[in-house]
Amino acid sequence: xxxxxxxxxxxxxxxxxxxxxxxxxxxxxxxxxxxxxxxxxxxxxxxxxxxxxxxxxxxxxxxxxxxxxxxxxxxxxxxxxxxxxxxxxxxxxxxxxxxxxxxxxxxxxxxxxxxxxxxxxxxxxxxxxxxxxxxxxxxxxxxxxxxxxxxx
Amino acid sequence: xxxxxxxxxxxxxxxxxxxxxxxxxxxxxxxxxxxxxxxxxxxxxxxxxxxxxxxxxxxxxxxxxxxxxxxxxxxxxxxxxxxxxxxxxxxxxxxxxxxxxxxxxxxxxxxxxxxxxxxxxxxxxxxxxxxxxxxxxxxxxxxxxxxxxxxxxxxxxxxxxxxxxxxxxxxxxxxxxxxxxxxxxxxxxxxxxxxxxxxxxxxxxxxxxxxxxxxxxxxxxxxxxxxxxxxxxxxxxxxxxxxxxxxxxxxxxxxxxxxxxxxxxxxxxxxxxxxxxxxxxxxxxxxxxxxxxxxxxxxxxxxxxxxxxxxxxxxxxxxxxxxxxxxxxxxxxxxxxxxxxxxxxxxxxxxxxxxxxxxxxxxxxxxxxxxxxxxxxxxxxxxxxxxxxxxxxxxxxxxxxxxxxxxxxxxxxxxxxxxxxxxxxxxxxxxxxxxxxxxxxxxxxxxxxxxxxxxxxxxxxxxxxxxxxxxxxxxxxxxxxxxxxxxxxxxxxxxxxxxxxxxxxxxxxxxxxxxxxxxxxxxxxxxxxxxxxxxxx
Numbered sequence: 001x002x003x004x005x006x007x008x009x010x011x012x013x014x015x016x017x018x019x020x021x022x023x024x025x026x027x028x029x030x031x032x033x034x035x036x037x038x039x040x041x042x043x044x045x046x047x048x049x050x051x052x053x054x055x056x057x058x059x060x061x062x063x064x065x066x067x068x069x070x071x072x073x074x075x076x077x078x079x080x081x082x083x084x085x086x087x088x089x090x091x092x093x094x095x096x097x098x099x100x101x102x103x104x105x106x107x108x109x110x111x112x113x114x115x116x117x118x119x120x121x122x123x124x125x126x127x128x129x130x131x132x133x134x135x136x137x138x139x140x141x142x143x144x145x146x147x148x149x150x151x152x
Numbered sequence: 153x154x155x156x157x158x159x160x161x162x163x164x165x166x167x168x169x170x171x172x173x174x175x176x177x178x179x180x181x182x183x184x185x186x187x188x189x190x191x192x193x194x195x196x197x198x199x200x201x202x203x204x205x206x207x208x209x210x211x212x213x214x215x216x217x218x219x220x221x222x223x224x225x226x227x228x229x230x231x232x233x234x235x236x237x238x239x240x241x242x243x244x245x246x247x248x249x250x251x252x253x254x255x256x257x258x259x260x261x262x263x264x265x266x267x268x269x270x271x272x273x274x275x276x277x278x279x280x281x282x283x284x285x286x287x288x289x290x291x292x293x294x295x296x297x298x299x300x301x302x303x304x305x306x307x308x309x310x311x312x313x314x315x316x317x318x319x320x321x322x323x324x325x326x327x328x329x330x331x332x333x334x335x336x337x338x339x340x341x342x343x344x345x346x347x348x349x350x351x352x353x354x355x356x357x358x359x360x361x362x363x364x365x366x367x368x369x370x371x372x373x374x375x376x377x378x379x380x381x382x383x384x385x386x387x388x389x390x391x392x393x394x395x396x397x398x399x400x401x402x403x404x405x406x407x408x409x410x411x412x413x414x415x416x417x418x419x420x421x422x423x424x425x426x427x428x429x430x431x432x433x434x435x436x437x438x439x440x441x442x443x444x445x446x447x448x449x450x451x452x453x454x455x456x457x458x459x460x461x462x463x464x465x466x467x468x469x470x471x472x473x474x475x476x477x478x479x480x481x482x483x484x485x486x487x488x489x490x491x492x493x494x495x496x497x498x499x500x501x502x503x504x505x506x507x508x509x510x511x512x513x514x515x516x517x518x519x520x521x522x523x524x525x526x527x528x529x530x531x532x533x534x535x536x537x538x539x540x541x542x543x544x545x546x547x548x549x550x551x552x553x554x555x556x557x558x559x560x561x562x563x564x565x566x567x568x569x570x571x572x573x574x575x576x577x578x579x580x581x582x583x584x585x586x587x588x589x590x591x592x593x594x595x596x597x598x599x600x601x602x603x604x605x606x607x608x609x610x611x612x613x614x615x616x617x618x619x620x621x622x623x624x625x626x627x628x629x630x631x632x633x634x635x636x637x638x639x640x641x642x643x644x645x646x647x648x649x650x651x652x653x654x655x656x657x658x659x660x661x662x663x664x665x666x667x668x669x670x671x672x673x674x675x676x677x678x679x680x681x682x683x684x685x686x687x688x689x
Contacts, residue, residue: 034556034557035557036556039552072543074539074541074542075539075540075541076539078539079538079539091556141551142552144542145548145549145552145554146161146552146556147518147536147538148162148362148519148536148538149162149363149554149555150157150162150163150164150359150363
């Protein structure tokens with residue numbers, strides 16, 4: 001992988017993290033639900049952390065950048081329909097939206113990995129896909145906490 | 153379930169049985185665990201014996217688990233809200249609460265704090281009979297546990313204040329920060345083998361499977377489509393309302409499966425009157441029960457070892473039930489009988505076996521969606537288990553409560569519906585013994601078990617002495633609903649002024665005596681408190 005390819009890949013990834021940070025920050029500002037506000041705000045912060053990690057990697061391509069996939073892909077996002085963002089959405093729907101976004105990001109990098117013939121690029125995309133899978137996994141775990149209420 | 157569902161968003165046992173050993177302190181309140189849930193009692197005993205876990209027992213009876221307890225406290229029946237408020241009073245007064253947990257994960261704290269301020273240990277001693285110093289010691293021990301687990305059963309729920317009692321247990325666990333961690337939680341122990349599963353499958357008047365609300369537009373559309381019919385949008389009624397309805401004529405027919413309300417429901421005469429008045433009564437059971445004797449049609453059902461399916465236990469674990477022997481005579485699995493009746497009515501159901509029903513069920517029940525008969529194997533899976541890849545969920549509310557924030561509720565103490573007076577000076581409370589199961593439909597067929605554990609009324613040494621009653625003598629127990637004659641079991645395990653009768657026995661039915669007063673929200677009857685008198689028979 002040459003430097004130009006590397007910069008392009010990392011810039012794309014950083015762009016996606018910025019976009020995700022803005023999405024969650026915006027959602028946190030708009031929602032009235034205090035739990036949701038807190039959750040979105042935390043997610044915005046996490047996306048910022050991912051962006052900073054990628055910035056460090058861009059500045060120092062020699063730094064270790066090996067992200068392991070979580071032990072299991074729970075595939076809860078895949079089994080959940082994508083809800084529409086609204087100010088009145090329930091916390092479970094908001095989390096569903098977030099985990100679907102992480103699923104899309106994971107699939108994006110996996111797709112690029114499959115399409116890449118360069119071994120270095122492939123590894124970078126795989127690591128980025130693993131990072132998104134990690135985010136997805138964390139959100140799925142949170143979703144399982146709140147996604148199966150008992151209504152009386 | 154209603155109390156916890158309101159508080160947490162989920163009414164089920166929050167934790168798992170395997171995690172019991174991780175608790176530093178376990179509080180058992182309103183559960184004769186050794187008698188009604190012996191497997192869980194064994195785990196609690198093991199945890200105590202290991203030296204890691206300390207046990208607190210609060211119960212009107214000095215139950216077997218009290219032998220293992222660091223602190224045992226006997227409360228007057230029906231005073232649980234006051235007791236729990238008193239414990240919380242001490243915790244908050246001393247600043248022992250889990251401040252960060254309360255601030256970040258709960259709401260309603262200020263109102264709760266204002267309410268429990270009234271419940272000083274001295275005030276609670278007057279209400280409950282638990283010495284103020286004991287109450288303080290309980291608060292100290294429990295709030296300083298790294299992880300505290302709370303277990304309750306029908307001693308908490310079967311009251312006119314059942315929902316208040318449940319919410320109070322949840323309040324305590326939230327202020328102690330004991331939610332969402334292994335070994336902690338609020339753990340309601342279910343009354344029978346598959347109560348959790350029956351509720352999960354919509355065996356409640358107002359929900360479809362997985363607690364999907366009747367009347368919700370999206371839910372109705374989902375089930376209409378799946379079942380190819382227009383499902384009713386009107387919630388049904390509770391058992392106590394059905395019994396009343398049979399008398400008033402609002403309920404014309406009853407179809408009772410695996411339930412024996414003549415023995416299990418309060419105010420037996422009232423139940424019998426309802427069954428006699430019912431225009432058409434069908435009973436489906438494995439034996440000709442006391443209830444089946446009133447039926448126009450009796451349908452013979454297979455026993456648990458004669459059928460396939462699943463049971464969901466108290467820790468939300470869905471377990472396979474494997475057929476071991478052939479059912480005798482015309483007896484069939486419940487699903488086969490129901491399918492036969494549905495098809496006679498023109499439904500056209502074609503389920504080949506219980507697995508086919510399970511497969512349909514998991515497509516409609518999101519919390520069971522990841523379970524298959526193969527995956528259940530010999531250990532089962534705990535819901536939520538939403539995908540085939542998901543390992544199941546031993547502990548609920550890890551990072552968030554199902555409803556978001558845990559809802560703390562200020563709960564004032566209220567007395568039970570019927571208190572002792574000059575005519576009926578005793579408090580009657582009811583429950584179970586280890587050797588009999590529920591209404592005895594199965595266990596009472598075994599003579600040996602009956603010899604081990606026959607009908608009795610437990611009364612205290614001083615009360616027996618005052619009545620001139622000796623151990624094993626016949627006594628008459630009366631309430632405003634009726635009377636029974638049974639044998640006195642004189643003991644120091646129960647407090648003066650309280651008598652206890654296990655409800656298993658048709659020849660001395662405790663529920664001829666109990667009151668049909670119900671919790672206004674959950675509609676559960678007050679089996680645990682009514683006024684009674686005792687005479688030598």
